Amino acid sequence: MNFIEFVFYAYIFVALYMTSLLIFIWFPNRKKLFEHPLGKPVPVSIVMPCYNDSATIGEAIDSLMHLKYPQEMIEIIIVDDKSQDNSVKIVEKYIKQYPNKIKLIMNAKNSGGAAEPTNIGIKAAKYNFIAVTDADSMPEPDALIKMIGFLQQENKVAAVTCAVMARGSKTFMQKIQVIEYSIIAWNRKLLDCVGAVYVTPGPFALYRKSALLDVGLFDTKNLTQDIEIVWRLRSKGYTARMCLDARVYSETPQKFKQWWKQRVRWNIGGTQCLVKYKKFIFRSGMLGGFILPFFSLSLFLGLFGLGIFIYLFAKRIIIKYLATKYAISGGATLLRFQDLSIHPTVLNFFGIALFLWGFIFTLIGLGIMNMRKSPEAKILNILFYLLIYLAIYPFIMITALYKYLRGNYSW
Amino acid sequence: MSKHAFWRAFIFTVSIFGIGLMLGFFLEGVQSDNIYSRIIITELNLLDDQLTQEVIQDYNVSCVSSRNSLFDFADRIYFEAAEIEEIDSTGRLGDLTVLHKRYDLLRTLLLKEARNLKKRCGEDFHIVNYFYLYNSNDIEIKAKQNYFSKLLFDLKENNPETVLLVPIAADTDLSSVEILVNALDIRTYPSIVINDLIVFTEIPTLSELEEKLSLEKFA
Numbered sequence: 001m002n003f004i005e006f007v008f009y010a011y012i013f014v015a016l017y018m019t020s021l022l023i024f025i026w027f028p029n030r031k032k033l034f035e036h037p038l039g040k041p042v043p044v045s046i047v048m049p050c051y052n053d054s055a056t057i058g059e060a061i062d063s064l065m066h067l068k069y070p071q072e073m074i075e076i077i078i079v080d081d082k083s084q085d086n087s088v089k090i091v092e093k094y095i096k097q098y099p100n101k102i103k104l105i106m107n108a109k110n111s112g113g114a115a116e117p118t119n120i121g122i123k124a125a126k127y128n129f130i131a132v133t134d135a136d137s138m139p140e141p142d143a144l145i146k147m148i149g150f151l152q153q154e155n156k157v158a159a160v161t162c163a164v165m166a167r168g169s170k171t172f173m174q175k176i177q178v179i180e181y182s183i184i185a186w187n188r189k190l191l192d193c194v195g196a197v198y199v200t201p202g203p204f205a206l207y208r209k210s211a212l213l214d215v216g217l218f219d220t221k222n223l224t225q226d227i228e229i230v231w232r233l234r235s236k237g238y239t240a241r242m243c244l245d246a247r248v249y250s251e252t253p254q255k256f257k258q259w260w261k262q263r264v265r266w267n268i269g270g271t272q273c274l275v276k277y278k279k280f281i282f283r284s285g286m287l288g289g290f291i292l293p294f295f296s297l298s299l300f301l302g303l304f305g306l307g308i309f310i311y312l313f314a315k316r317i318i319i320k321y322l323a324t325k326y327a328i329s330g331g332a333t334l335l336r337f338q339d340l341s342i343h344p345t346v347l348n349f350f351g352i353a354l355f356l357w358g359f360i361f362t363l364i365g366l367g368i369m370n371m372r373k374s375p376e377a378k379i380l381n382i383l384f385y386l387l388i389y390l391a392i393y394p395f396i397m398i399t400a401l402y403k404y405l406r407g408n409y410s411w
Numbered sequence: 412m413s414k415h416a417f418w419r420a421f422i423f424t425v426s427i428f429g430i431g432l433m434l435g436f437f438l439e440g441v442q443s444d445n446i447y448s449r450i451i452i453t454e455l456n457l458l459d460d461q462l463t464q465e466v467i468q469d470y471n472v473s474c475v476s477s478r479n480s481l482f483d484f485a486d487r488i489y490f491e492a493a494e495i496e497e498i499d500s501t502g503r504l505g506d507l508t509v510l511h512k513r514y515d516l517l518r519t520l521l522l523k524e525a526r527n528l529k530k531r532c533g534e535d536f537h538i539v540n541y542f543y544l545y546n547s548n549d550i551e552i553k554a555k556q557n558y559f560s561k562l563l564f565d566l567k568e569n570n571p572e573t574v575l576l577v578p579i580a581a582d583t584d585l586s587s588v589e590i591l592v593n594a595l596d597i598r599t600y601p602s603i604v605i606n607d608l609i610v611f612t613e614i615p616t617l618s619e620l621e622e623k624l625s626l627e628k629f630a
């Protein structure tokens with residue numbers, strides 16, 4: 001076994017461990033995944049940062065108006081980050097309709113991210129429980145009432161997230177994201193079972209205002225302020241929970257280019273978090289004991305794996321190219337039957353076993369999220385997700401790291 | 412408690428991985444055993460062939476049958492060794508270096524036999540030696556070797572009755588091979604040697620090789 005084969009075995013081991021871990025968490029908790037503490041309605045401020053969201057903001061406000069929650073207990077604060085489209089006009093129309101319920105705050109200049117307008121909204125909020133939502137996301141009517149119990153159950157809980165589901169499946173990219181979001185939601189709930197929720201995504205999350213003020217609100221310099229805030233809350237002794245039974249539907253990128261840009265941004269934000277919280281690694285608690293090592297290992301394995309892949313691929317291509325060039329000029333046969341490998345190795349068998357394991361894992365996840373029969377969850381789409389979509393991630397990581405190191409990044 | 416999942420998953424993964432590796436070693440063991448059985452048969456064949464040559468000499472039997480048995484044997488070990496090389500290149504848990512060495516020894520013995528036959532019978536065939544590096548990681552050398560093996564395969568296919576192909580790895584620490592390589596003054600790899608005289612180290616074409624063979628006229 002040479003070094004590269006050893007590395008491949010190490011990869012297979014890590015991948016097998018991570019999926020096994022989730023299965024071992026899932027099995028004893030499988031009947032409790034959708035449980036949530038019974039919440040008592042209390043006043044909630046909903047903060048919605050907005051920037052050029054005219055296409056979706058009306059629908060997003062409507063979804064808040066349809067929350068199955070005492071409407072007199074809801075205050076909506078929309079903070080416009082100097083939109084150039086007619087988002088403000090749309091909001092003003094809703095304010096006319098609901099004058100005592102919706103409040104619009106106009107940021108003097110565009111901040112270039114969601115953190116600053118969110119912080120403005122939080123400071124202006126009347127209530128201690130704050131829901132933060134994106135202007136392109138629509139929570140299910142019962143999402144808020146299902147989530148609020150987590151904050152009421154335990155004072156240490158400062159943030160609650162829900163199942164973020166992909167909205168729309170016009171394009172192939174969106175169809176794949178439907179699968180991805182479902183699996184992520186399931187996995188996040190499994191991590192919640194061991195107290196390891198590491199992010200409260202922007203589409204819809206609930207916070208305790210006093211805790212947010214205590215830790216200094218969202219980091220305006222971080223590109224994934226929804227990850228950073230959870231890590232900061234955890235570093236100060238707070239915790240975060242996840243309610244799988246509550247769902248929010250969020251717009252997803254339709255085209256590869258938009259998707260790539262979004263994922264690079266997420267990865268730059270993740271790297272920023274890793275660097276900021278590096279001193280906590282291997283310290284006690286979930287942040288240092290699991291979340292940080294897990295993120296670091298993912299980054300390391302992704303980049304190292306990509307490096308090895310590129311090295312092997314380039315070497316093979318160069319050898320094939322030269323050999324073919326010689327064969328053409330020398331008049332030798334270009335391809336013979338013997339050139340096709342027909343001797344599978346142990347590594348091949350491990351790879352196939354891992355793929356099958358991943359496939360079953362994905363099917364279980366889709367089944368649990370009730371997505372198995374959705375038109376997006378076709379076998380071909382699942383195969384594409386497992387074999388191609390996930391394989392693009394290391395390339396995103398390297399791009400993100402490059403941009404991060406050059407300081408060349410923005411929202 | 413769900414937190415036990417961390418070490419449970421670890422034990423599970425180690426167990427699955429351990430079982431997988433054991434199964435892998437077992438499967439490779441079976442594969443190696445098959446190759447070993449074949450190599451024993453091949454060694455017997457070589458011994459048989461050597462004795463055949465002696466008998467042919469002692470009893471003055473026609474060189475034709477001697478030549479035929481030598482070609483059969485050469486072809487057989489050529490394909491067997493090629494298969495081992497293919498298996499080895501796919502990445503295994505175990506090491507096939509010893510098998511490679513045995514095949515290289517067999518092919519060196521074959522070369523000696525072929526020379527003796529040519530000397531004794533003045534036979535009408537060419538001995539084409541191909542010296543390559545088994546352990547090289549150099550891209551240029553690997554690409555050249557890839558080409559050379561295709562080229563020699565074509566040469567053998569075009570001239571099955573007149574070309575005796577003897578590929579030998581030059582870097583397997585076999586003293587007999589080292590002496591042979593020094594005697595032929597081979598310093599660059601891969602190299603093709605025709606009848607101990609003509610050496611190709613650059614990129615020859617098939618027609619160049621065939622032309623040399625026709626000019627050589629079984630020297």
